[in-house]
Amino acid sequence: MPSDTTDALWNRLQAQAERGQHQEPALRDLFQRAVLNHSDLGGALADRIGRTLADGDEQAGPLADRFATLHRNNPQLQVHAWQDLEAIVTRDPAFDDLLAAFLFSKGFLALQAYRLGHQLLQQNERLLAMFIQSRCNQRLSIDINPASRIGSGIMLDHGTGIVIGETAEVGDDVSILQGVTLGGTGKESGDRHPKVRSGVMIGAGAKILGNIEIGEGAKVGAGSIVLHAVAPHTTVVGNPARQVGKPRHPRPALDMDQSFDEG
Known part of the structure; x- marks a missing residue:
């Protein structure tokens, strides 16, 4: 997927989050934290996965930073994430736009967490990879071995x-x-x-x-x-x-x- 395509998709996701602030003011903080405060999908995913898997607020920041580094060093992670996100919007009538799928599809979130764990395992960082698998099982009831x-x-x-x-x-x-x-x-x-x-x-x-x-x-x-x-x-x-x-x-x-x- 060419970078201009990922940029266009990110712009569309941000535009949907901007509109969402006006349509549902009660979720304004969510749209800001999850999408609008970030510069690309990799950073947004790193923050969202870190917050979901962390055992407390103190762990969320370091996890998000670690995951953001993985995305920066491995651009293919973001490409796969966009392809997975588009698959949901195309196939699942419950999600009619990128924003809803990004925010509320736990299958998507678990899959992107798996992708981080798989990359970590390739780098011989087994403990963090297994942590991701375990926390996805606990928090999302989805168990994907990182190998x-x-x-x-x-x-x-x-x-x-x-x-x-x-x-x-x-x-x-x-x-x-x-x-x-x-x-x-x-x-x-x-x-x-x-x-x-x-x-x-x-x-x-x-x-x-x-x-x-x-x-x-x-x-x-x-x-x-x-x-x-x-x-x-x-x-x-x-x-x-x-x-x-x-x-x-x-x-x-x-x-x-x-x-x-x-x-």
């Missing part, structure tokens, strides 16, 4: 109860609803978690267990228990999950249509 690998354009819809294990992989343009587990079977070590390819949609409460592949453009129905690989561009449902048809869209994560054509 997992997650692409861009991701929507964690609602977010509550999502668990993504250490060796899991999630491709680009994936939508994951609440209560989803990308976990191990409990009997394995090493590479033991699912590999979810691009464009996949995973319905609420689905459990995908073991080092198995969910093929590109596949759809996993709500409440399904998936123990075996899922072919690309197929729909599976049930316990145990079975193929019941094909998605109507080549990337079902993008249209969020949870119905399917049989056959």
Whole structure:
């Protein structure tokens, strides 16, 4: 994503916050603190994540400063954040603008916290990475291991109860609803978690267990228990999950249509 695009998006987010001050004066301090007091999305995210995860006001400032440094040194973090934010606005009818998604989507917030933790782990700063994971679990009820690998354009819809294990992989343009587990079977070590390819949609409460592949453009129905690989561009449902048809869209994560054509 070119820098002029990120600048344009930031200007749009700030304009929405400016308008929000007049539309809802009771939230004026929130709009100022969360958006208008910052020069870019990286700084705004660093402050918001620091405040959310801190154990008290004294810890919030140092955490926000540490996270802001990570964003300055790793510009791709901000690019991914914009792509995730746009994914929410595009796919989730509950959020009709950037401001609402930025302020109120805890799935978005947890995902950006994960991205910081993942970067820290790459820098061999394991303790702070694990702190981020633990506090996201406590504060947001979303548990993403910082060692997992997650692409861009991701929507964690609602977010509550999502668990993504250490060796899991999630491709680009994936939508994951609440209560989803990308976990191990409990009997394995090493590479033991699912590999979810691009464009996949995973319905609420689905459990995908073991080092198995969910093929590109596949759809996993709500409440399904998936123990075996899922072919690309197929729909599976049930316990145990079975193929019941094909998605109507080549990337079902993008249209969020949870119905399917049989056959």
